[in-house]
Amino acid sequence: MELKIATWNIRGANTIDKQNEVRNLIQKEHLCMCAVLETHLKTKTVTDVSNYMFGNWEWISNVDYSPSSCRMVIGWDPNKVRVMVVHMAKQVTRCLVETVVDRSKMFCSFVYANNNGNERRMLWSDLYGHKLISRSHPWVLLGDFNVILKVHEHSAGGSYMTKDMIEFQDCVNKLEVEDICKSGFQFTWTKSLKNPNCDVLKKLDRVMANEDFIKQFGSAHAVFLPYLISDHSPSILTIPEGLVFKPKAFRFMNYTADKDDFIPVVEKGWQLEVIGHHMYRVVRKLKALKKNLNKLNWKNGNVFSRVVDLKEKLSQIQASVDSNPFNKELKADAVKILEEYKVACSDELKVLKKKVRLKWLMDGDKNSKYFHSVLKARKNKSRVESICNDQG
Template identity: 70%
Template sequence: MNGTFHKSLKNPNCDVLKKLDRVLVNEEFTSKFGRAHAIFHPYLISDHSPAVLVIPDGIVCKPKSFRFMNYIADKPEFIPLVENVWKKVVNGVPMFKVVQKLKALKKDLNFLNWQNGNIFSKVKDLKQKLKVAQAEVDDNPFDKTVKAEAVKLLNEYRDACKDEMKILKQKVRVKWLEDGDKNSKYFHSILKSRKSKSRVESICNDHGQRFFGGEVADQIVEHFKKNLGSSSNTQPVEDLGDIFTKVLSAEEANSMVVEVTNAEIKEALFDIDSNKASGPDGYTARFFKKAWPVVEMIYV
């Protein structure tokens, strides 16, 4: 554990302050206690902030939000499924139509993902079956039925491995290693560390009171209600003077409100990395790239 560095706390003009305190854990600890977190207290007269490691007794199960899994975009059922939903009539402006049809797609896409089962377990199961089948081929090299079964399992195993790699690549969101090794342990380690870093287990309000669990979200909402839900009187500014030195020309301003074309939308979406989410609805850019021949019709 490192300390909290400050140049001179007694000097009121000193603004050098760096918090270096850390609680270090290994991969095994993260695997066993995924919800563990640390609470740092004021360092007072010490160079270190006291850290309290909290290990919750249990995990509260919450409904999972929708996440589009990229690998299902390569399944033969994907395009017909999207096309069937996209043909439904929705009244409203183009953006409203897109949102409603994306919402309608979520249930069917989740079902398609569910049909493929647990990919990681599927890979392990097929690997064991393939070993047995290949051993039978070695024992019966002239049996065409045994060979055909081994070839079938080999193809299924390869497809499952590809799906597994796509899922890992999407979840980890790091640049793909180009050394030919799938590095499963490396990717799983990154996944665990990301889960630990992106959680907010407790929060303090303006009065220093700490809240845990489900109360965290309520305090965040209250904070923004207090800061964004209030209004105050403002005075009109007649002469802006030199406040705004850089302004758009009339031509540039008009170009910002012209109608957006299909080509521009396609160019923007296709420029996004396939593993990146294009919005809070859970869909990745991979969805739009794969389904573009179908979904672009809504703008026509």
Template identity: 70%
Template sequence: MELKTATWNIRGANSIDKQNEVRNLIHNEHLSICAVLETHLKTKTVHDIGNYMFDKWDWISNVKYSPTCCRMVMGWDPTKVKVMVIHMAKQVTLCLVETVVDKSKFFCSFVYASNTCIERRKLWVELDGHKAFAKSYPWVLMGDFNVILKVDEHSAGGSSMTEEMNEFQECVNNIEVEDICSSGFHFTWTKSLKNPNCETLKKLDRIMANEEFVTNFSRAHALFQPYLISDHSPALLIIPDGLINKPKSFRFMNFIADKAEFIPLVENGRKKEVNGCPMFRVVKKLKAMKKDLKKLNWANGNVFSNVAALKVKLQKIQAEVDAKPHDKEIRADAVKSLNDYKEACNDETKILK
């Protein structure tokens, strides 16, 4: 399933024409997620305008982190994706995105950086935290970073890096991301749409990703569209076919390795006759074992529920022993219940580890 995600610095979403442009972008591009930046919405207007722009979609805003002027409103189509907000701040929102159809997952940081260098330093620290959270999972960053990364990203050019650019470059190096392949506009911001003499253009909006994202979504690419009525270009992240399906690795719960049935089960699987090269035979034997290992895993039902049930049973039987201390049958049941409870607790501990 093709997945399209967009960020657009609309520079004020109070006017009906800009709200309609957002709706048109969502409809015409068949978006699954859309983050609207620099909305300038007030607390009392966010709800109604958010409902209008995103219609039947789910949506959130970060208005509580900037109550005088909402910086970001983000919506998504719940029939196509599930979105979990992991971290939200004034300049960035980290989400876990999962597609409904093929269950592809990736982390996405939606960025609207502040105009000042001092404020952006907080963003660079927050992105470092996002990297630590994403770890080795696919992670993409998209939005308005409000600073260029290279001298050729300014229409006037330049011969040296500024302090702001160096800090941005240091952040990019630290979080180990890079621009994904893109098409469309090179300069994503214009100083003035209405002034025919304006020649100041910059690349402020971008889509970057870590190595895991590029590897897993090898056909993903960015598209920077015309500005229309904003001074920023809409940035689209297009993932044509979702996540590349990989064979599931051979895994089983560690606690069943201590069960008496485990070794005989593995031994029987190893003895099965399979023709082919050595690696093929190993893979086929492991695959054949999966069903039996899964059955052993659930032999006693849900481990966590089992612990709770056995605890109640043990408490009850120990109360009976207290009432009838000379009844050997009850005492034998109490010993068995204790052993069952201890074994279930050990299984639970191993799963949690």
């Protein structure tokens, strides 16, 4: 499974349009972590806006380091990654990111550098401190560095290196990191999106990683997407092997036991010839049976989608019967679809009951919003974060 981390200098998250763009980016790219830079949010608004942008995700901000205008907000999906803040400053936030599935770890430094070269020197110093802490651990730096690294990273080019560029190059050399962006936009910042005569473009945003990160996540790569409504391009870091897939335990949906095909499927699976110890034979048969039971579960497609589709078909055919009450074929089809709809509703309710595990739930009471909140609560409650012995 892929692990995706994004940074985007949205240049003000006070408008609903930009907040929705962040939400769309998270959903479309299937992100598990996202840093929104240059939010311009005040202390009193950062909570409401962050909750809207990230939904059920957890998040942090460095508004305490810049209360007049929050510089960055970082959100993550707690079902996929755990995040611990190691160091936070005005221009950078360093996090230890651990995957929930296989507990692999890496350091992430999210950067929003100051426009002033003198202020950026504090950032270079902080990043060098991050390198000393990382040592032999995977480390990646993402964000807006507000200075180009090479002359050709300006659309107009140039004939000499500025003092700010030289300081940035010295910092990158000391950090021993390299750019891992292989595709997407060449220039990540534009001076103006609205002025058709503007041709000033620069590469101010970067995704860089140390040697240990590249060794552990050899297939990791970054891409810069179109600007959309910001003057900065969002960056997406993709780690293909970031979330290792683990086989799930033997489970099947209870409602399939009421189907006519259930007993024949189980009987056929149990006739499988397996040589070995009794327990080994049982495990092998269950493993083979799991696939067939999943096929039975998905025989008619997604349970919830089937309810919606059959309800629509039932409404349409009942309207046709109303217009042509003497058509026996239409009536027969209406009866058939009605029975299928009732079965699908029953299956849906059984699935929801099993997921939520509420014995007192009344038949027909789906409470969709409540169901989802209970499901999430149960999932988080059953997760084991850590185990300690007597010595802690």
